[in-house]
Amino acid sequence: MLQIQLSEYQFLRDLIFNRTGLRVDDSRYDDLMEVLETMLVESRAASIHNLLYMLSSQATTDPLWQRLVDLITIGETYFFRNKDQFRVLQDTILPQMIAERRQQNARFLRIWSAGCSTGEEPYSIAILLRELIPDIDGWNINIVGTDLKMANLEFARKAVYRDHSFRMETRSDIKGKWFTPNGRHYELRPEVRRMVTYTPLNLINDEYPTIQNGMMNFDLIVCRNVTIYFEESVTRQVVKRFHQTLTDSGWLMVGHAEPMINTHNEFTPRNYENAIFYQKANEPQPVFQMYNPFPAAVDTKPAVVESPQQAQEETQLIHLAKLAADRADWKQALDLLQKAEKETSLRMQPQLHYLKSLVLSHNADAEGALQSLRRAIYCDPNFALAHYALGEMYEKRGELREARRHWNLAQNSISQLDPTASLPLDDELTIEMFKDLLDFRLNNLTAKNP
Numbered sequence: 269m270l271q272i273q274l275s276e277y278q279f280l281r282d283l284i285f286n287r288t289g290l291r292v293d294d295s296r297y298d299d300l301m302e303v304l305e306t307m308l309v310e311s312r313a314a315s316i317h318n319l320l321y322m323l324s325s326q327a328t329t330d331p332l333w334q335r336l337v338d339l340i341t342i343g344e345t346y347f348f349r350n351k352d353q354f355r356v357l358q359d360t361i362l363p364q365m366i367a368e369r370r371q372q373n374a375r376f377l378r379i380w381s382a383g384c385s386t387g388e389e390p391y392s393i394a395i396l397l398r399e400l401i402p403d404i405d406g407w408n409i410n411i412v413g414t415d416l417k418m419a420n421l422e423f424a425r426k427a428v429y430r431d432h433s434f435r436m437e438t439r440s441d442i443k444g445k446w447f448t449p450n451g452r453h454y455e456l457r458p459e460v461r462r463m464v465t466y467t468p469l470n471l472i473n474d475e476y477p478t479i480q481n482g483m484m485n486f487d488l489i490v491c492r493n494v495t496i497y498f499e500e501s502v503t504r505q506v507v508k509r510f511h512q513t514l515t516d517s518g519w520l521m522v523g524h525a526e527p528m529i530n531t532h533n534e535f536t537p538r539n540y541e542n543a544i545f546y547q548k549a550n551e552p553q554p555v556f557q558m559y560n561p562f563p564a565a566v567d568t569k570p571a572v573v574e575s576p577q578q579a580q581e582e583t584q585l586i587h588l589a590k591l592a593a594d595r596a597d598w599k600q601a602l603d604l605l606q607k608a609e610k611e612t613s614l615r616m617q618p619q620l621h622y623l624k625s626l627v628l629s630h631n632a633d634a635e636g637a638l639q640s641l642r643r644a645i646y647c648d649p650n651f652a653l654a655h656y657a658l659g660e661m662y663e664k665r666g667e668l669r670e671a672r673r674h675w676n677l678a679q680n681s682i683s684q685l686d687p688t689a690s691l692p693l694d695d696e697l698t699i700e701m702f703k704d705l706l707d708f709r710l711n712n713l714t715a716k717n718p
């Protein structure tokens with residue numbers, strides 16, 4: 269394996285963070301070395317030193333940077349991801365915007381999906397607009413999808429998807445209504461595809477708002493599951509710039525578990541059923557519930573039909589793994605969890621990864637445990653116990669800022685819960701006890717590092 273000096277590794281990690289907002293976990297060291305080796309050959313750089321110099325002077329759209337971007341980004345997405353948010357868009361926010369524009373006789377809308385990955389998000393909005401605006405051909409609708417990873421944008425432009433892009437939450441009627449099947453693929457109908465344009469944009473260091481490429485005056489900015497792993501100060505900067513890139517009463521839609529009042533305080537939060545949206549206007553406005561004459565059928569049936577027995581057997585794997593862990597049979601527990609991870613239906617189950625982290629800790633595999641905890645949080649950013657455990661791991665490593673960040677996130681995720689209820693996944697601890705525990709750990713941290 270490629271050998272580099274510690275100072276070079278640290279320089280690279282900082283460079284990646286400063287240019288993308290993303291932190292490379294130390295557990296990915298071997299993967300990073302593998303990619304660096306390829307980059308050395310491709311760039312014909314004479315040494316690691318030269319390669320690092322080249323990287324620091326190039327844009328993130330450069331093919332060399334894209335090698336790193338491939339390694340560090342997660343493109344997980346699907347059509348109509350988070351149905352509660354999409355319901356609010358469909359029933360309230362979009363109808364309100366459309367009605368206002370009709371009144372002003374200004375038939376245009378501008379929407380930006382920032383961190384759009386392979387296009388499922390902006391296309392879901394395009395589909396909603398087609399369903400909500402019967403005379404859409406008389407409108408000027410401009411939806412822009414941007415991402416750091418060029419390959420994602422290339423994929424999105426083609427708009428040909430597989431079953432994986434249609435999940436439990438995806439309305440089951442959209443495949444038949446808006447896609448043409450072709451073998452194992454589904455091609456998005458051209459009238460929807462045409463509504464979205466794609467362009468690379470790095471939220472950390474590219475320009476916005478700007479008139480140069482029209483990144484300004486948006487009615488709605490959607491940025492979900494992108495800033496989760498940015499540090500708070502970075503997110504604050506990004507959110508501030510979103511604020512400047514919106515029209516006067518424009519909307520910001522963030523991931524359902526992302527809203528943090530302190531990073532979004534220039535916006536007015538608007539609460540809906542199971543969803544918070546942020547509006548640029550300062551005065552609270554009455555929630556506008558407009559009659560929608562063209563409701564889209566809401567159907568939560570899984571897109572991939574699985575027999576109930578099959579689903580039960582798969583879920584059983586996690587249960588059996590837990591029983592094995594309870595009797596300290598770590599080997600069996602790990603085997604079962606690894607088997608469970610291979611099942612598509614289980615891969616996104618936060619408990620699976622949390623349990624795996626416990627098992628790996630018992631096997632003294634601290635790096636593996638850390639990675640599993642991060643996966644658990646990726647699957648459920650509100651997973652308080654996983655944040656707590658991550659905080660502990662970071663504290664042990666002396667990474668106190670990260671420890672504090674995760675304990676603060678654990679605090680946020682339980683702040684609305686009934687103090688007398690028991691903590692999810694831990695019957696012995698009430699929310700109140702857990703809160704006290706977090707306060708205690710955070711106070712100790714402050715004493716160590718004021």
Ligand SMILES: C[S@@+](CC[C@H](N)C(=O)[O-])C[C@H]1O[C@@H](n2cnc3c(N)ncnc32)[C@H](O)[C@@H]1O
Nearest residue numbers: 288341343344345383385416417470471492493
């Ligand atoms: C998990 S996907 C989210 C996709 C979609 N928004 C959703 O919620 O389904 C995160 C995307 O953010 C992109 N991303 C990460 N850092 C970025 C940055 N600094 N600028 C722009 N995009 C970024 C990644 O390439 C990836 O496609």
